Amino acid sequence: MTTQKIIPILNNPQAASVDGLGCHSGEAQMIEAAKSANKSEVLERYAKDYPKGPHDQPQSMCPAFGSLRVGLRMRRTSTILSGSACCVYGLTFTSHFYGAKRSVGYVPFNSESLVTGKLFEDIREAVFKEADPAKYDAVVIINLCVPTASGVPLQLLPKEINGVRIIGIDVPGFGVPTHAEAKDVLAGAMLKYARNEAEAGPVTAPRQGVSDKPTVTLLGEMFPVDPVGIGMMLEPMGLAAGPVVPTREWRELYQALDCAVVAAIHPFYTASIREFKAAGRNIVGSAPIGYEGTAAWLEAIGKSCNVPADLIAAAQNKFLPMIKGALAAKPIKGRITLSGYEGSELLVARLLIESGADVRYVGSACPKTEWSENDKNWLEAKGVRVQYRASLEDDLAAIDEFKPDLAIGTTPVVQKAKQLTLPSLYFTNLISARPLMGVAGAGSLAQVVNAAIANKHRFNEMESFFKDIGTGHSAGVWDQVPVDRPDFKADVRRRLEKAAKKRKAEEMGS
Numbered sequence: 001m002t003t004q005k006i007i008p009i010l011n012n013p014q015a016a017s018v019d020g021l022g023c024h025s026g027e028a029q030m031i032e033a034a035k036s037a038n039k040s041e042v043l044e045r046y047a048k049d050y051p052k053g054p055h056d057q058p059q060s061m062c063p064a065f066g067s068l069r070v071g072l073r074m075r076r077t078s079t080i081l082s083g084s085a086c087c088v089y090g091l092t093f094t095s096h097f098y099g100a101k102r103s104v105g106y107v108p109f110n111s112e113s114l115v116t117g118k119l120f121e122d123i124r125e126a127v128f129k130e131a132d133p134a135k136y137d138a139v140v141i142i143n144l145c146v147p148t149a150s151g152v153p154l155q156l157l158p159k160e161i162n163g164v165r166i167i168g169i170d171v172p173g174f175g176v177p178t179h180a181e182a183k184d185v186l187a188g189a190m191l192k193y194a195r196n197e198a199e200a201g202p203v204t205a206p207r208q209g210v211s212d213k214p215t216v217t218l219l220g221e222m223f224p225v226d227p228v229g230i231g232m233m234l235e236p237m238g239l240a241a242g243p244v245v246p247t248r249e250w251r252e253l254y255q256a257l258d259c260a261v262v263a264a265i266h267p268f269y270t271a272s273i274r275e276f277k278a279a280g281r282n283i284v285g286s287a288p289i290g291y292e293g294t295a296a297w298l299e300a301i302g303k304s305c306n307v308p309a310d311l312i313a314a315a316q317n318k319f320l321p322m323i324k325g326a327l328a329a330k331p332i333k334g335r336i337t338l339s340g341y342e343g344s345e346l347l348v349a350r351l352l353i354e355s356g357a358d359v360r361y362v363g364s365a366c367p368k369t370e371w372s373e374n375d376k377n378w379l380e381a382k383g384v385r386v387q388y389r390a391s392l393e394d395d396l397a398a399i400d401e402f403k404p405d406l407a408i409g410t411t412p413v414v415q416k417a418k419q420l421t422l423p424s425l426y427f428t429n430l431i432s433a434r435p436l437m438g439v440a441g442a443g444s445l446a447q448v449v450n451a452a453i454a455n456k457h458r459f460n461e462m463e464s465f466f467k468d469i470g471t472g473h474s475a476g477v478w479d480q481v482p483v484d485r486p487d488f489k490a491d492v493r494r495r496l497e498k499a500a501k502k503r504k505a506e507e508m509g510s
């Protein structure tokens with residue numbers, strides 16, 4: 001075991017003031033505190049990698065969930081959180097809700113351990129205890145909002161303990177806008193580590209041996225059938241599907257880096273792409289989705305790998321007719337608005353349109369990058385409004401404007417659509433849980449989408465049955481028939497306004 005060192009006490013009096021703040025309030029204070037605590041560099045990098053605007057912070061779950069999920073899904077990887085107990089409770093709950101089979105590590109803190117630097121010592125101790133090479137290839141430690149704002153210096157942790165890699169990352173909600181991009185923060189950090197290892201000497205071979213064909217690394221989580229289907233489409237070009245990043249095991253990182261080309265299926269993996277570029281790899285955007293998407297993608301991948309034109313044509317001629325047939329066999333009829341936070345929204349919209357749907361709006365919580373440019377242009381040419389960094393308000397306004405037969409979206413979008421008696425589907429649970437690519441993807445959405453649209457009459461029946469019950473003044477649970485009291489409400493409103501004015505006057509006077 002490496003000898004433990006004494007860690008200097010942090011000289012950051014602002015640290016204590018951010019304890020108690022979070023994503024509900026105090027973002028500006030936390031950013032200032034983080035900057036004065038030597039986190040400017042990391043915040044600047046995030047601001048460049050994950051540009052905000054037009055909406056600053058899409059309403060989505062805690063961003064750190066993305067990094068946590070990537071860590072928890074990797075074999076022989078321990079993931080530890082450092083943050084406020086309420087954040088850790090929420091993140092642990094969510095990860096187990098989504099089926100994590102692993103424990104989440106936690107290093108608690110209080111105001112005193114933050115300002116004295118004891119928290120860092122506690123993290124260091126936890127990392128040393130956890131770094132057992134018999135159990136783990138890597139230990140990931142994630143600074144949440146308060147420890148990041150307080151400058152807890154994870155970069156001072158040893159890079160390796162007993163052969164176990166130590167990966168420390170800051171994933172504050174005030175620096176990483178979405179949980180999708182937080183996946184990239186960890187995937188990028190791991191790729192960087194693995195790239196340095198590969199550059200330094202021999203590394204572990206892939207579990208199934210090194211591929212005898214040039215491989216295409218697939219960037220972005222996808223339905224398990226999709227990489228298999230992509231592999232089949234690459235085969236006539238003499239190529240093979242490589243690993244999916246974020247990977248499921250450390251050694252796959254070397255395999256991912258050792259590719260002929262990277263397919264940025266999800267377009268927001270900016271830090272990961274930086275590592276692939278540093279390893280000398282080309283990047284191809286978009287995905288083999290629908291007829292036109294697959295035709296263009298096979299050509300772009302083939303050209304990037306110097307595949308002769310006749311082999312690219314062979315792959316296209318083999319699969320495109322099947323895709324066309326599958327799309328025609330399962331048409332979708334109806335107007336759809338679509339929004340999500342996974343980064344695959346534009347691809348899904350393309351598939352829906354090629355299936356015959358009338359898609360009017362696509363909102364993505366993710367930022368605009370060059371890797372989704374072709375999809376955006378394709379959609380806009382079909383008259384679709386594409387909104388990057390879409391807010392909940394954008395998504396809801398699109399429903400009001402386009403009055404769709406079906407709203408696909410996040411939980412609050414679906415909730416609102418249901419209130420309006422519109423059929424709706426959860427993007428994450430019902431759309432992302434299906435193959436989207438190539439032949440398997442063509443037509444895969446028709447069943448669920450058409451069934452949902454056909455349910456409109458049920459919403460109408462429910463609305464006429466319940467009428468206004470449970471809305472407005474009668475919302476809630478009552479043991480008597482609720483009575484509306486507008487006078488009482490007006491009186492309370494007046495008093496609150498008066499109190500607010502008084503408070504403001506006192507603040508200005510003080």
Ligand code: SF4
Nearest residue numbers: 022023062087145173
């Ligand atoms: S760690 Fe997540 S839940 Fe906690 S304050 Fe930050 S954004 Fe909010």
